[in-house]
Amino acid sequence: MKKESVSLKKLAQELNLSISTVSRALNDHPDISEDTKQKVKALASRLNYVPNIFAKGFRQQKTNIIGVLVPNITHYFTSTILKGILDEAALKGYRVIISESNNDAIKQTEMLNTMLQFNVDGILMSISKVTRDIDDILRVINNVPLILFDKASDKIPCSQVVINEEEAAYNAIEHLINIGKKRIAIIKENEYSYNSERRYAGYLRALKEHNIAIDEKIIISVDDISQRQGKRMANLLLSLKKKPDAIFAITDSAAIGVIQTLKKFNVKIPEEIAVIGFSNSRNSTIIEPMLTTVDQPGQRIGSTAVKYLVEEIEDPNSIGNKTVEIKGNLIIRDSTFKAAVS
Amino acid sequence: MKKESVSLKKLAQELNLSISTVSRALNDHPDISEDTKQKVKALASRLNYVPNIFAKGFRQQKTNIIGVLVPNITHYFTSTILKGILDEAALKGYRVIISESNNDAIKQTEMLNTMLQFNVDGILMSISKVTRDIDDILRVINNVPLILFDKASDKIPCSQVVINEEEAAYNAIEHLINIGKKRIAIIKENEYSYNSERRYAGYLRALKEHNIAIDEKIIISVDDISQRQGKRMANLLLSLKKKPDAIFAITDSAAIGVIQTLKKFNVKIPEEIAVIGFSNSRNSTIIEPMLTTVDQPGQRIGSTAVKYLVEEIEDPNSIGNKTVEIKGNLIIRDSTFKAAVS
């Protein structure tokens, strides 16, 4: 099916030159005369020559492919990161292979192996929620540069590109305190989520630094931090004797579930209970009242991760263990603070 | 950096066999004795042998890579298609390279070239809105199997996997007629959008078959079919002497903009004006009232496209020009029909 493509050999024959010379001319090797270079390049473009990247990669032991592994490609935030990765990779001359782990540790390992087998030059990954055993990832690090983004882990010695989760959560809570809230609930994930842990840490620090007592009753942990769980947990919080006056849900979807339940019970938002999410997803401006949330600059996370990875690929000495934090900004909307004019 | 990997040569040396035999044993060639096969496979797995796919692909002129080109990866619907593609491709033993065209025809051509240069075995693409000149795409078809999905084109002779756009739109309009609407506006895109044209055709047919006169005044075309434009066009429709009693916006985002504007002017939805969108995006259940819309089964589109593509890759005789329609179902919600109990 594939049309026979123009090879170096063909060009060489046509020009009565050796393959070596043609190769060097195309690669602008200093040894070759300008004259020859011109001739070769002219013919190459006339015949529409495209180098066979596989032969090249095979020869040079370099594929110019970056492998990307994410839990779920359909999450809006993830897709914005991927956009950043694709753009930056194209700029740097790399192609991107994307795989999903679907939060399945076995599949994650499988995908990592496939990528190694594919001789990718480097790997970017966001680790699956259920990753307990990190041996497989450590093994990969021995073979190829790897950088974690968004869903990272302190236990893996490699560079990481993340949001300033702790600080952003801190700012969110401080904002609630500034508007006069004193009894702030949090809906977070169970202990195995990196992001949740960091945001929870920010929550705790904000309360502490503002001398607000921590009350375990309004610290809620759930397995999956979804809209449905947001609804259920809002119900639970409303059933407490001492209700919260603000709820920080560590994802927008949970926050939206919270708002929906509060509205159902005619709780005034933000006067009686303020709500904050995290992500600045599309939905956060559709829900009424619009949701105060933390914007996560996905594209910047993606492009930054590629920058560091390419650095590590092209200079193995640069392989490091640094954590780069991208700043996420609090976006204040009606769910915490109603402007005078609507 | 990359660890020296175990090659066939190494296995051969270790076992005192030839490279050919080892290769054949691993590939379950019938000529090789069971005994040898066992020995070879045992050692291979003990030494963690992974074939170098590049050498293999290079030798066999097959890369087992599928190239995917979409306008924008962050659109929810697109990301669900990609999920379907990734899953099905993994199942069939193919890896997926994804690129974005960002609706830029030049970039689209560039990306197609890169993919060819990469020797992808086949290409799946959703064509960019601004694709007028299709010569580049036709050139690609000569080189490698290509299948269009979602944003297709009658002008390109290749298989296509799409939603039953026309029929789905017809059903949507018929539903409006069934609930008693008689003056149904449409907000569509300008002439260069495949999807918009198909949905518009369904709109026209439904009106015609139900003997409803077509009124150009309530047929609105916009350049980009966004939430913002939805708002603006709703304003325009509300300013008409003879207002519509229903609005079909050919995307959910525009429909959401419409709803927001109607609410601002206290128009009762659906009693005074009903609203229908298209996509069943996440937002369609967040907006109030929840939006009636057409569900587009993205994953099925993706997996179906992969199935046909792999067929064409593996059997060049199967390369065809068929159009496969995946059925999108109307999901009736409060924006057109309020259930008795809310």
Added chain:
DNA sequence: CTGAAAGCGCTTACAG
């Protein structure tokens, strides 16, 4: 049942 050898398209040390 097994092996020696050619070749996929490229790059590059070596020689001139």
Added chain:
DNA sequence: CTGAAAGCGCTTACAG
């Protein structure tokens, strides 16, 4: 400034 030759890791027609 240019060329002949080796080799990247694999598969496969040919020979035995």
